[in-house]
Amino acid sequence: GDSVTQMEGPVTLSEEAFLTINCTYTATGYPSLFWYVQYPGEGLQLLLKATKADDKGSNKGFEATYRKETTSFHLEKGSVQVSDSAVYFCALSNSNTGNQFYFGTGTSLTVIP
Amino acid sequence: DVKVTQSSRYLVKRTGEKVFLECVQDMDHENMFWYRQDPGLGLRLIYFSYDVKMKEKGDIPEGYSVSREKKERFSLILESASTNQTSMYLCASSSTGTGAYEQYFGPGTRLTVT
Numbered sequence: 001g002d003s004v005t006q007m008e009g010p011v012t013l014s015e016e017a018f019l020t021i022n023c024t025y026t027a028t029g030y031p032s033l034f035w036y037v038q039y040p041g042e043g044l045q046l047l048l049k050a051t052k053a054d055d056k057g058s059n060k061g062f063e064a065t066y067r068k069e070t071t072s073f074h075l076e077k078g079s080v081q082v083s084d085s086a087v088y089f090c091a092l093s094n095s096n097t098g099n100q101f102y103f104g105t106g107t108s109l110t111v112i113p
Numbered sequence: 114d115v116k117v118t119q120s121s122r123y124l125v126k127r128t129g130e131k132v133f134l135e136c137v138q139d140m141d142h143e144n145m146f147w148y149r150q151d152p153g154l155g156l157r158l159i160y161f162s163y164d165v166k167m168k169e170k171g172d173i174p175e176g177y178s179v180s181r182e183k184k185e186r187f188s189l190i191l192e193s194a195s196t197n198q199t200s201m202y203l204c205a206s207s208s209t210g211t212g213a214y215e216q217y218f219g220p221g222t223r224l225t226v227t
Binding site for chain 1: 117144146153154155156158161203205207209214215216217218219220221
């Protein structure tokens with residue numbers, strides 16, 4: 001069945017460091033891919049999305065490119081801030097399975113000044 | 114601005130109690146979902162609904178039931194709460210049709226069963 005695998009955390013970075021959080025997926029057909037962010041004590045918020053191969057989603061300095069050849073959707077940011085400290089979830093939605101969502105287990109990021 | 118609200122942010126209940134968690138969305142979305150979130154396990158789908166009075170089991174429905182009497186409201190019911198149901202519960206909604214319809218989440222209810 002469909003699934004998402006993302007890198008284990010926790011990740012700790014210094015402010016202004018480069019961030020990569022890896023995400024790979026397994027799915028039939030052409031899923032849509034998402035990154036969600038969860039700040040402490042809150043629900044999940046959509047960070048960015050991509051709906052087809054080679055699409056790049058971007059928001060708040062974060063980017064991710066839908067790579068069908070490597071079944072990946074890695075999250076990147078060039079210079080992280082303390083306010084980026086949160087848990088990040090990769091997810092997919094597949095029309096082949098009724099648009100049900102499949103989430104990764106989440107990667108906790110802490111940015112230190 | 115889109116909004117999903119949950120009836121409580123924090124809830125403490127005793128073992129054996131019947132627990133109701135309410136979720137309301139104001140986006141006229143067809144689809145609504147209940148997840149539980151536990152450390153190291155990510156989000157696990159409990160139940161979802163594609164329409165009023167419709168429900169489908171997710172991955173972990175045991176010990177839970179749901180009710181959707183109105184389009185905007187989706188309730189999760191713990192028939193007899195147990196300590197292993199202590200968790201964060203997240204409600205979400207989404208539109209339907211073709212295309213990538215993201216899910217919108219509520220703030221979550223942290224339930225403790227003692």
